[in-house]
Amino acid sequence: MKIFTTDAIKKADAVTIEKEPISSVNLIERAAESSAYWIYLNCKNYTRFTIFCGPGKNGSEGFAIARMLYLKGFDVDVFIDKSKSKLSDDALLNFKRLQDFSGITIYDFVEIDQYNFEKTVLVDALFGVGLSQNLEVIYKDVIQKLNLKKNPKISIDIPSGLFANHLNEENDIIFKTDYTLTFQFWKKSFLHPETGIYSGEVVVLDIKLNQEFIDKTETFDFVIDDDLILKIFKPRENFAHKGIYGKAIIVGGSYGKMGAAVLATKSAMRTGSGLTFVLAPNCGYTVLQTTCPEAIFIEGCEKKIIQIEEQENAVYGIGPGLGTEKETEKGLFKFLKNHQKPLVLDADALNMISKDESYLKIIPKHSIITPHPKEFERLFGKTENSFERLDLAKRKAKELEIIIVLKDHYTQVVTSEGLAFYNVTGNSGLAKGGSGDILTGILTSLLAQQYPSLEAALLGVWLHGKAADFAFEKYSREAMQPTDVINEIGNVFLSLNKKATTKL
Ligand SMILES: NC(=O)C1=CN([C@@H]2O[C@H](COP(=O)(O)OP(=O)(O)OC[C@H]3O[C@@H](n4cnc5c(N)ncnc54)[C@H](O)[C@@H]3O)[C@@H](O)[C@H]2O)[C@@H](O)CC1
Numbered sequence: 001m002k003i004f005t006t007d008a009i010k011k012a013d014a015v016t017i018e019k020e021p022i023s024s025v026n027l028i029e030r031a032a033e034s035s036a037y038w039i040y041l042n043c044k045n046y047t048r049f050t051i052f053c054g055p056g057k058n059g060s061e062g063f064a065i066a067r068m069l070y071l072k073g074f075d076v077d078v079f080i081d082k083s084k085s086k087l088s089d090d091a092l093l094n095f096k097r098l099q100d101f102s103g104i105t106i107y108d109f110v111e112i113d114q115y116n117f118e119k120t121v122l123v124d125a126l127f128g129v130g131l132s133q134n135l136e137v138i139y140k141d142v143i144q145k146l147n148l149k150k151n152p153k154i155s156i157d158i159p160s161g162l163f164a165n166h167l168n169e170e171n172d173i174i175f176k177t178d179y180t181l182t183f184q185f186w187k188k189s190f191l192h193p194e195t196g197i198y199s200g201e202v203v204v205l206d207i208k209l210n211q212e213f214i215d216k217t218e219t220f221d222f223v224i225d226d227d228l229i230l231k232i233f234k235p236r237e238n239f240a241h242k243g244i245y246g247k248a249i250i251v252g253g254s255y256g257k258m259g260a261a262v263l264a265t266k267s268a269m270r271t272g273s274g275l276t277f278v279l280a281p282n283c284g285y286t287v288l289q290t291t292c293p294e295a296i297f298i299e300g301c302e303k304k305i306i307q308i309e310e311q312e313n314a315v316y317g318i319g320p321g322l323g324t325e326k327e328t329e330k331g332l333f334k335f336l337k338n339h340q341k342p343l344v345l346d347a348d349a350l351n352m353i354s355k356d357e358s359y360l361k362i363i364p365k366h367s368i369i370t371p372h373p374k375e376f377e378r379l380f381g382k383t384e385n386s387f388e389r390l391d392l393a394k395r396k397a398k399e400l401e402i403i404i405v406l407k408d409h410y411t412q413v414v415t416s417e418g419l420a421f422y423n424v425t426g427n428s429g430l431a432k433g434g435s436g437d438i439l440t441g442i443l444t445s446l447l448a449q450q451y452p453s454l455e456a457a458l459l460g461v462w463l464h465g466k467a468a469d470f471a472f473e474k475y476s477r478e479a480m481q482p483t484d485v486i487n488e489i490g491n492v493f494l495s496l497n498k499k500a501t502t503k504l
């Protein structure tokens with residue numbers, strides 16, 4: 001799914017209005033209907049809604065939602081700024097429509113302090129993507145007061161005060177919501193840690209904006225959605241043999257960090273590589289042969305790896321638990337200098353590469369590197385925030401012709417063309433040691449199965465997150481373990497296969 005800038009969203013609205021054709025207020029009606037319907041389906045424990053409306057189209061949607069919820073039998077109150085009352089035409093029209101409903105009381109923002117907030121859901125329809133400057137004082141006051149309330153909160157399109165595609169100023173006042181019902185596209189700010197904390201759970205509602213315009217309009221940012229994954233995923237062939245599905249070699253483990261190699265090897269196998277090898281120090285022999293009997297062990301040195309031998313037609317995933325000893329570093333660089341095929345580099349492999357800028361240049365083209373924010377900083381330098389970090393990743397991915405998987409709550413796959421794909425599967429149960437090792441195993445396995453690098457990265461991060469979501473449902477975010485995630489990879493493939501196979 002494409003992520004549009006505010007300007008492109010406005011154009012998409014305008015083109016839809018012109019080409020469909022549909023009036024602006026009827027398009028607002030469509031957006032309001034989809035919001036009211038979602039609320040009707042999902043708010044089972046509440047019968048009371050208090051809707052805060054602004055002066056523009058977002059406010060107009062608020063008025064329409066108020067009317068629709070009232071007609072569905074809910075108790076609805078509306079708050080506006082009565083003192084200035086400079087509503088836009090679209091807002092005025094829906095505001096006037098409300099006057100036919102004597103059961104809906106319209107309050108002024110100044111009455112908030114006297115209002116009874118008991119058991120009501122707060123709906124924020126103050127500002128949408130039309131916010132062009134910092135908020136006026138009157139709206140800041142309202143938002144500050146509402147942010148102190150414990151009531152459930154829903155924002156329409158975007159939490160009021162938040163910009164859609166860039167960072168706010170540090171002291172900006174922003175509505176902090178539990179749910180955001182957003183129209184047609186994810187907004188970039190929902191996907192970054194500094195701004196995403198305001199948007200809560202995001203629900204994207206399809207309001208059927210002009211598809212031709214969406215298809216034609218270029219963008220640099222995307223969300224990995226199910227449609228994209230189904231285009232990438234190739235179900236296993238009936239007449240397959242193990243040779244078709246490649247040879248994955250995990251290079252990792254050192255004395256005391258053998259678990260990382262175990263997790264990466266297990267997840268490579270669960271992802272389907274035809275043959276899976278693990279190159280690890282000899283001290284890991286028993287543990288690896290016991291925990292991963294299907295994998296083939298390649299001997300390293302006693303307690304660390306000092307050389308990586310080139311094997312024909314193999315895809316390497318290097319890093320989990322590898323350690324950063326001088327001899328390991330030497331072995332890694334000797335290997336990388338002569339190796340041409342795309343591979344996966346993670347963890348300690350990246351830590352060793354970050355020791356010298358010239359090392360970056362010997363990463364084979366189209367390889368996938370998977371740094372978390374700290375590793376990224378060591379590799380490419382400090383940035384002020386995650387928006388700048390992504391911009392830097394785009395420049396570096398282009399320069400080095402590699403794919404950077406920037407691990408975060410919403411991991412970003414950054415391509416050598418300067419595009420970013422945000423992954424929205426996964427949860428904070430993955431914020432545990434070992435999760436990254438699993439991703440390395442999955443990516444190595446997909447590359448070995450001849451998925452092109454970008455497709456392997458997109459499918460890999462999605463699969464990793466999806467398996468984590470399945471594990472979360474069984475064990476909770478707190479208790480789920482990386483091993484539980486590996487054990488759910490199979491269920492993710494089952495659900496993918498169900499969708500991908502031809503049905504009669
Ligand atoms: N027909 C359409 O064009 C559609 C509009 N949609 C909705 O419309 C929203 C965008 O509507 P608008 O462009 O009217 O913008 P908003 O409703 O976000 O707000 C803009 C209004 O607020 C005023 N304003 C802007 N910044 C302000 C500030 N800092 N302090 C006080 N007032 C300020 C502007 O003068 C304008 O009246 C979307 O977020 C979405 O909710 C969607 O329903 C899709 C269809």
Ligand SMILES: [K+]
Pocket residue numbers: 058124125126127128155156157158159160
């Ligand atoms: K809003």
